Amino acid sequence: MGARLARQLLERGTLADAQGKQASISKITLLDVVPAQGFSDPRIEVVTADIADAAIIEKVLTPQTGSVFHLAAIVSGQAEAEFELGMRINFDATRLILERARRNGNKPRVVFTSSVAVFGGDLPTQVPDTQVLTPQSSYGAQKVMGELLVNDYSRKGFIDGRALRMPTVCVRPGAPNKAASSFASGIIREPLNGVEAVCPVSADTPMWLLSPRYAINSLIHGHDIEGSAFGSSRAVSLPGLATTVREMVAALERVAGADVVKRIRWEQDPAIIRIVNSWPGNFITKRGDAMGFQRDADFDSIIRSYIDDELGNKVAG
Amino acid sequence: MGARLARQLLERGTLADAQGKQASISKITLLDVVPAQGFSDPRIEVVTADIADAAIIEKVLTPQTGSVFHLAAIVSGQAEAEFELGMRINFDATRLILERARRNGNKPRVVFTSSVAVFGGDLPTQVPDTQVLTPQSSYGAQKVMGELLVNDYSRKGFIDGRALRMPTVCVRPGAPNKAASSFASGIIREPLNGVEAVCPVSADTPMWLLSPRYAINSLIHGHDIEGSAFGSSRAVSLPGLATTVREMVAALERVAGADVVKRIRWEQDPAIIRIVNSWPGNFITKRGDAMGFQRDADFDSIIRSYIDDELGNKVAG
Numbered sequence: 251m252g253a254r255l256a257r258q259l260l261e262r263g264t265l266a267d268a269q270g271k272q273a274s275i276s277k278i279t280l281l282d283v284v285p286a287q288g289f290s291d292p293r294i295e296v297v298t299a300d301i302a303d304a305a306i307i308e309k310v311l312t313p314q315t316g317s318v319f320h321l322a323a324i325v326s327g328q329a330e331a332e333f334e335l336g337m338r339i340n341f342d343a344t345r346l347i348l349e350r351a352r353r354n355g356n357k358p359r360v361v362f363t364s365s366v367a368v369f370g371g372d373l374p375t376q377v378p379d380t381q382v383l384t385p386q387s388s389y390g391a392q393k394v395m396g397e398l399l400v401n402d403y404s405r406k407g408f409i410d411g412r413a414l415r416m417p418t419v420c421v422r423p424g425a426p427n428k429a430a431s432s433f434a435s436g437i438i439r440e441p442l443n444g445v446e447a448v449c450p451v452s453a454d455t456p457m458w459l460l461s462p463r464y465a466i467n468s469l470i471h472g473h474d475i476e477g478s479a480f481g482s483s484r485a486v487s488l489p490g491l492a493t494t495v496r497e498m499v500a501a502l503e504r505v506a507g508a509d510v511v512k513r514i515r516w517e518q519d520p521a522i523i524r525i526v527n528s529w530p531g532n533f534i535t536k537r538g539d540a541m542g543f544q545r546d547a548d549f550d551s552i553i554r555s556y557i558d559d560e561l562g563n564k565v566a567g
Numbered sequence: 568m569g570a571r572l573a574r575q576l577l578e579r580g581t582l583a584d585a586q587g588k589q590a591s592i593s594k595i596t597l598l599d600v601v602p603a604q605g606f607s608d609p610r611i612e613v614v615t616a617d618i619a620d621a622a623i624i625e626k627v628l629t630p631q632t633g634s635v636f637h638l639a640a641i642v643s644g645q646a647e648a649e650f651e652l653g654m655r656i657n658f659d660a661t662r663l664i665l666e667r668a669r670r671n672g673n674k675p676r677v678v679f680t681s682s683v684a685v686f687g688g689d690l691p692t693q694v695p696d697t698q699v700l701t702p703q704s705s706y707g708a709q710k711v712m713g714e715l716l717v718n719d720y721s722r723k724g725f726i727d728g729r730a731l732r733m734p735t736v737c738v739r740p741g742a743p744n745k746a747a748s749s750f751a752s753g754i755i756r757e758p759l760n761g762v763e764a765v766c767p768v769s770a771d772t773p774m775w776l777l778s779p780r781y782a783i784n785s786l787i788h789g790h791d792i793e794g795s796a797f798g799s800s801r802a803v804s805l806p807g808l809a810t811t812v813r814e815m816v817a818a819l820e821r822v823a824g825a826d827v828v829k830r831i832r833w834e835q836d837p838a839i840i841r842i843v844n845s846w847p848g849n850f851i852t853k854r855g856d857a858m859g860f861q862r863d864a865d866f867d868s869i870i871r872s873y874i875d876d877e878l879g880n881k882v883a884g
Contacts, residue, residue, distance in 0.1 A: 333723065371799030372697075380689075382697045384718070384800040391719040395712045401701070402708040406650065482688030483701040 251419065251465065252321050253286050258466050260291050265317050266474040268357060268410070279310050282322065302343040311347060313354040319361045319469060320347055325429035326367055326525055329389035340392035348399050352408035361473045362400045364393045364415040364485060366458055370528040377530040379487060379537045386528035387430075397485040404477065404484045412480065414472045417460040417490030420498075421556035430525035434459065437495070438502055438553060441513035444566030450519035453496035456531020460490045460545060461552040463559070468543050479541050489545040491552070492532040501549040505557070506565050568736065568782065569638050570603050575783050577608050582634050583791040585674060585727070596627050599639065619660040628664060630671040636678045636786060637664055642746035643684055643842055646706035657709035665716050669725035678790045679717045681710045681732040681802060683775055687845040694847040696804060696854045703845035704747075714802040721794065721801045729797065731789045734777040734807030737815075738873035747842035751776065754812070755819055755870060758830035761883030767836035770813035773848020777807045777862060778869040780876070785860050796858050806862040808869070809849040818866040822874070823882050 256278050259265065267273035278294050280286040285298040299306040301322045311318065322339065323329075329336030344362065351358050369377055370386030385391045400411035422435040433450050434457055440447035460468065468488050480486065503511045535543075546552050557563055573595050576582065584590035595611050597603040602615040616623040618639045628635065639656065640646075646653030661679065668675050686694055687703030702708045717728035739752040750767050751774060757764035777785065785805050797803060820828045852860075863869050874880055 380697075380699050382699050382800075384802075385715070386722065386799065388719050388723065391715045395715055398702070398708045398712055402705050405703065406705065482703065483699075485701075 251422075251462065252280060252282060252319070253288070254462060255319060255321070255466050255469055256280055256286070256289070256294065258470065260293060262470070265470070266359065267316055268359070270474075270476055272474075273316070279315075281306070281310050302338045302346065304346055307343075307346045307350045311350045311354065313356050315351075315354070315358055316356070317359045317361075317473060318347060318351065319363075319473070320344060321363050323363070324389070325427055325432075326365075326387055326389035327430045327432070327522070328428035329392065330387050330430075330521075330525065331428075333388055336388050336392055340389065341395050344396040345399060348403050348409060348411075352403060357407065357410050359473055360400065360403075360409045360411045361469055362396055362411060362413045363469070364397050364413045365390065366415060366417060366487075366529045366533075367525075368394045368397065368415060369530050373530050375532060377487070377533045379535065387525050390528075401484040410477050411484050412472045412477070413485040414468060415485065415487045416465060416468075417458040417488060419462055419465045420457075420459045421552060421560075422462065423556070423560045430522045433522065434495075434498070437514050438498065438556065441502065441510045442506060442553075442557065442561060442565050444513070446513045446515055448515050448517050448519075449495065449499075450517060450522040451495060451526055452518065452523075453494065453499070453516075455495045455523075455526060457493050457495060457498065458490040458529070458531055458533060459493060459549070459552065460488065461555055463555050464544060464546050471543060475541060481537070486538050486541065486543075487533050487535050489535040489538045489543050490533065491546045491549060493549050494531070498549050501553055505550055505553045510565065568739075568779065569597060569599060569636070570605070571779060572636060572638070572783050572786055573597055573603070573606070573611065575787065577610060579787070582787070583676065584633055585676070587791075587793055589791075590633070596632075598623070598627050619655045619663065621663055624660075624663045624667045628667045628671065630673050632668075632671070632675055633673070634676045634678075634790060635664060635668065636680075636790070637661060638680050640680070641706070642744055642749075643682075643704055643706040644747045644749070644839070645745035646709065647704050647747075647838075647842065648745075650705055653705050653709055657706065658712050661713040662716060665720050665726060665728075669720060674724065674727055676790055677717065677720075677726045677728040678786055679713055679728060679730045680786070681714050681730045682707065683732060683734060683804075683846045683850075684842075685711045685714065685732060686847050690847050692849060694804070694850045696852070704842050707845075718801040727794050728801050729789045729794070730802040731785060732802065732804040733782060733785070734775040734805060736779055736782045737774075737776045738869060738877075739779065740873070740877045747839050750839065751812075751815070754831050755815065755873065758819065758827045759823055759870075759874065759878060759882050761830070763830045763832055765832050765834050765836075766812065766816075767834060767839040768812060768843055769835065769840075770811065770816070770833075772812045772843060774810050774812060774815065775807040775846070775848055775850060776810060776866070776869065777805065778872055780872050781861060781863050788860060792858060798854070803855050803858065803860075804850050804852050806852040806855045806860050807850065808863045808866060810866050811848070815866050818870055822867055822870045827882065
């Protein structure tokens with residue numbers, strides 16, 4: 251996601267500055283534990299390091315940094331299994347970034363990616379913007395804590411923050427990861443690439459999705475809109491597409507055929523089911539809609555945009 | 568509050584143990600930056616130290632500690648003025664306590680006092696248990712973060728935590744403090760002691776109150792009930808008395824006479840008004856009621872219990 255965002259920013263060439271005016275991007279620093287690949291643009295600096303290392307944050311986040319997109323995270327499944335690692339990367343690193351931004355004194359725009367995992371417990375079928383956050387995973391709890399910091403730092407005027415609750419991004423390119431939601435991309439991506447995929451949840455599982463295209467656009471939109479549009483909280487649930495695993499698979503069959511769908515093996519995993527079922531599958535995103543965030547029209551078009559963007563329009567037969 | 572809780576625990580002699588059975592209290596360690604006064608009971612150990620000092624927490628919180636009541640806080644007004652201090656005491660110290668409890672491995676019951684300040688922003692007249700938390704003060708944000716840790720540590724089985732959102736405790740004995748809500752006790756306590764008090768908010772200001780008697784009882788009740796009673800979140804809004812500053816003053820006049828009320832000087836303070844007005848003045852506490860938490864019947868009885876407990880039943884003429 252970070253590399254894709256960077257490519258789109260390079261192409262776009264501008265972002266809103268502190269006054270909300272589009273200003274040209276002179277430099278983008280990509281910080282990750284694995285080196286970003288395939289960038290030749292002179293505006294790109296690649297830093298391969300631990301985001302929870304204060305000295306690194308000190309170095310890459312300077313008073314000249316006008317914008318921060320903080321996407322780094324230990325994903326839900328891993329944060330649940332490795333509690334201390336999750337706290338360190340999902341919470342402590344976020345705090346380091348915000349503290350450094352505060353001390354820089356230039357009030358940068360900071361986009362923090364939060365998640366539907368902030369919700370959990372007893373939820374209505376459609377989750378409203380006013381719903382209490384009772385996360386049922388360490389990842390979700392750490393994300394809420396990040397939201398609270400982003401909000402308080404913004405309220406105090408230390409930064410100009412925005413915490414965007416991303417729907418599950420699907421179809422993610424690349425390899426499966428330890429996110430409990432990894433299967434949502436896997437059951438589409440792997441079959442399209444001629445590979446078998448396991449679906450660890452039931453077909454009835456409700457899903458709240460956003461394609462990488464719309465996710466990237468939402469990050470940039472969330473960066474560029476005025477902070478005042480957020481009202482009394484800098485955290486917002488992004489609009490997404492409400493669907494189910496069954497509808498996703500039906501769309502895959504419509505787009506790519508029955509043989510491709512046969513590559514999905516159904517094998518329930520209680521640990522994944524517990525986490526995924528604690529997330530809401532549908533929202534009423536009045537605030538996000540009013541703020542101009544956009545969502546995908548349907549899952550067929552999400553699959554088609556994956557085939558278009560990542561497979562050069564070719565599906566494995 | 569800590570000293571009063573300790574006295575009540577000494578008198579009571581027992582608390583629920585890990586299995587929920589009442590067990591006798593062999594030792595109570597009172598940790599505060601100012602030394603607790605007036606204890607001669609051999610079960611009391613007084614430690615005067617910084618609660619955010621890891622070495623101190625290491626020392627006082629041992630694998631033999633079955634229960635922790637964590638009341639220490641930088642109050643709302645001060646946490647707003649001194650951001651770093653608020654983060655250190657309200658958040659970092661809470662995390663230190665929970666981490667130490669986790670490493671001790673004996674799953675102690677930890678009662679964390681949260682606050683109505685966790686709420687803010689656009690609120691309904693009566694705040695339900697499902698209301699999203701959008702605090703409008705650093706104190707409120709730090710309390711929500713503490714709640715989230717208590718909840719996640721409990722969900723993971725590291726501790727058996729309970730985060731109780733206290734109404735404004737009134738009438739607090741002692742001196743005014745830097746809490747934005749300090750006036751709520753001051754406008755009753757000072758006039759009853761023959762001293763002038765300033766009321767910095769308008770008479771219409773809604774208040775959500777609990778007397779020290781009921782507050783202490785709620786802390787002990789919150790400790791003793793089964794963790795499963797909390798359902799999907801260990802944080803709960805405690806039942807309180809919904810009133811207004813005007814009704815509080817009218818009760819003072821009924822209980823102590825018109826001359827006492829004349830000792831209140833009305834002088835608005837915008838900084839206090841901003842914080843206090845961001846808090847809700849009324850709640851629907853279905854969960855807290857169902858869990859057996861009790862509230863005061865009316866403000867007249869709150870004043871009378873203050874006169875009884877703290878003034879030896881005598882009011883300054």
